[in-house]
Amino acid sequence: MTQLSALPVLSVQIAFNPTNIQSTTQTWTDVTAYVRDFQTKAGKQHYLDRVQASTVSMTLNNRNGYFLNGTTNGTGSVISVRLPIKITATYSSTTYPVFYGLIDSIEEKIGDALNTDLVIQASDFIKYLSLTTLADLNFWKTNAVTSTGDIKHWYQPGQNPYTVTNAVVTSGTSIVFTCNNNFTVGEVVLVSGMTVPSGQYSINGSYTTTAVTATSFTVATTNPGTFTAQYQNGTAAPGAIVDLVSGAPATYVGLVAIPPSPPQIGYLNNGCLVYSTTTAVDLTAGTGVPTAGIQIPSSTNYGIEFWFLGNNLFNQTLLITGSTVLVSVSATGKIGTSHNVSDGYWHHVAINGNSGSLIVDGVVCGTAGTGSSYQIGMSVSAGPSASMYVDQIMVYNSNANDVYISQRYYAGSILQVPKQSTADRIAQVLVLTGFGTVSGAGYSVPNYYIGNSYQTYTAWTPNYSTGTLTEPYYWDNPVTTSTSLDLIQQVSDTEIGVLYQDFDGSFVFLDRNYFGTWSWNSTSKTGTWTLNPSISPSGNYVWTDDGTGIPYYGPTTQILRDDVDLWTSVQVNPQSGVPQVYANLSAEPRYGYSTLIKSATVNSSLDSALSTANYLGYLFGSPLARVGSVELRAETNNGSTIPAMLGAKIYDAIQFKRSSPGASTAGSVNLNMAVESISNNFMADPGQWHTTFILDPYPVRS
Helix, strand or coil: CCCCCCCCEEEEEECCCCCCCCCCCCCCEECHHHEEEEEEEEECCCCCCCCEEEEEEEEEECCCCCCCCCCHHHCCCCCCCCCEEEEEEEECCEEEEEEEEEEEEEEEEECCCCCEEEEEEEECHHHHHHCCECCCHHHHHHHHHHCCCCEEEEECCCCCCEEEEEEEEECCCEEEEECCCCCCCCCEEEEECCCCCCCCCCCCEEEEEEEEECCEEEEECCCCCCCCCCEEEEEEEECEECECCCCCCEEEEECCECCCCCCCCCCCCCCCCCCCCCCCEECCCCCCCCCEEEEECCCCCCEEEEEEEECCCCCEEEEEECCEEEEEECCCCEECCCEECCCCCCEEEEEECCCCEEEECCEEEEECCCCCCEEECECCCCCECCCEEEEEEEEECCCCCHHHHHHHHHHHHCCCCCCEEHHHHHHHHHHHHHHCEEECCEEECCCEEEEEECCEEEECCCCCCCCCEECCCCCCCCHHHCEHHHHHHHHHHHHCCEEEECCCCCEEEECCCCCEEEEEECCCCEEEEEECCCCCCCHHHEEECCCCCEECEEEEEEEECCCCCCCCEEEEEECCCCCEEEECHHHHHHHCCCEEEEEEECECCHHHHHHHHHHHHHHCCCCCCEEEEEEEECCHHHHCCHHHHHHCCCCCEEEEEECCCCCCCCCCEEEEEEEEEEEEEEECCCCEEEEEEEEECHHHCC
């Protein structure tokens, strides 16, 4: 092995006491002196693959116990999982980021009585996104309740009910329900869904328990009659709604229905907040006709807000106080003159006693009074009035503020906004996963960048105008059952783009137009691909074996020509709508019939899905030569190769030139290709740094 005459200046740092691991701002401790070696891997194997988490495997010298004994040298540095770690390398006054992520595991390797190493494995935030979901009430508590301090009472109606397997009525005076539960004696319980045997009366309703065991509860009944059959297969739920702030429960008036958990076909799932695991409550008891309301306890307050989803919500009362109607829906399904709330979507309504504002979906649309107590979904006669689902009720204290109210609406509806660009949809998921913040009627994601065109990156801002439009995807697949990464990949798959974490810890999203422009004609149903003229690699981006560029090594610079990436038909299956198909009929006589299928895309229209099918049909309409991997070495030319090794990023275009292996030039290659994967291999002894790249011809096909 040739000893290097020059290496980049390595820096490895760990944040031993991180504040928020989702932030790239930490207090770092330099541990470079302990590094024996490391290997990194980033990117993916193929243009159509989903991006994988970047990883690092690193060996640390722990002979003096530095990483396991916090008192060693007075550092307090104890290594553990989920600690941020970053690697940079400086050469010729330029610092290159190499890796940024979180430690996954630490394995001790004992060499002998004097020597011990630690082998650590770490992954970037892409793996972290695969470990998180949007079903996280901590986000709601932090961003909507605790941080604003204006909430006096907080109710989540529709707590998951218990399953009742059967019930027996004895002597017309009591009912014993078989049900695993934690009810208490004297608690109000709502029973629904029980089958009614022929000739007997319904026992669905509201009861007060008289006796309770872990597997049953008993209630009194005054219904007369003789009962010979058992009632079966229902649910039982608490009749009071727990106050999550100060312990003053709200109550149901009349019979409500609480959708079962797990959800069943025909039932509403997960309520209005896509990152809430609770269900909503149905004030129609599953009938579509108003049967119940919700009584908020009497107390001094400064207004109220709640979410609702209406069913034929016309000429109905949403909110009263005593005998005063505060909010109602008109005969045309509107609150006020412009806010249509009978459209099949969740809506948010609030009244702020401090400002006198009536706020619908974050917008002040009039004035409204307040009271000492509220009744939701009830008329002034205290009877049921509104046919709707209700979720997330909050009563204000003296800090009630219109901005806070609008912020809660925006946080709860951020994924509900129709026809968002792919860049915005990804930003929304990142916000709800904790990588951004909601402020008023907007949101921000620090360290999120968009590749507007080849090698042009700008910080993302809301309302990014390019990229494929997408519809809200949780209507078909509830997002609480998917990880954040699953949702992001649905969006990037729709775009035929990629979101990855750059080596400095920032997120980067590249859409299908990064290398050029795909122009789609909706009338003729044809598309045209125009390669970006700026893609003309030079300098560090020309890799050759003939002395005219950056020298490279194998291990597999052999050219592979096959039909693996050849499809004469492409089928795109959007979540809503029929499959859209591109067929290259003229190519079938030679290449045969093979179909590439993309499923569960979230295109905003069938025309958009057809455009995607045609785009993929163009890219993979005929075979292209492929190169397995190309290696650059720091020891080449006294280290002058290092800027090319460390400066190349995912999807940088490389001009790859390879001479013919024989005397003829027939086997020579001169192709523009894109970087799909980057792997680094560093060894302190004997001192080497090799970087291997996988190159892909498809994104820069012209």
